[in-house]
Amino acid sequence: TGAGSGLGRLFALEFARRRALLVLWDINTQSNEETAGMVRHIYREMAEEAAAAAPGVAGDGEKDVLPHCNLQVYTYTCDVGKRENVYMTAERVRKEVGEVSVLVNNAGVVSGHHLLECPDELIERTMMVNCHAHFWVT
Numbered sequence: 001t002g003a004g005s006g007l008g009r010l011f012a013l014e015f016a017r018r019r020a021l022l023v024l025w026d027i028n029t030q031s032n033e034e035t036a037g038m039v040r041h042i043y044r045e046m047a048e049e050a051a052a053a054a055p056g057v058a059g060d061g062e063k064d065v066l067p068h069c070n071l072q073v074y075t076y077t078c079d080v081g082k083r084e085n086v087y088m089t090a091e092r093v094r095k096e097v098g099e100v101s102v103l104v105n106n107a108g109v110v111s112g113h114h115l116l117e118c119p120d121e122l123i124e125r126t127m128m129v130n131c132h133a134h135f136w137v138t
Helices: 006-017 029-060 083-096 120-137
Strands: 022-026 073-077
Touching: 006 022, 006 029, 022 029, 029 073, 073 083, 083 120
Parallel strands: 022 073
Antiparallel strands: none
């Protein structure tokens, strides 16, 4: 979750380099798709490197090239601060992708205000995304 920017994007890119099939969630569709594009670029580069290395790998004792199998990225727009949105999106993922084996719930809200200067709505939103969402996505 939170794959559209910041640490969530960095996690997605690193998991892509490690050949993970990725399911990216973010509240911002556009930035989530931008991350997916970066992931696809990494997948293409790895496929090209594997194809270029494959002819020389078999007989020269070099490190084996990991297979380029099923490297895909899926994107979903989801507001993890809304329980029903999480449950609905999770069900779509189960049907369209399958079971999730590793979950990184990275979505978060930072208000930038001191607690006593924060409006109630922002405090509630912060708690929903930064606390309650951990239970819902799990």
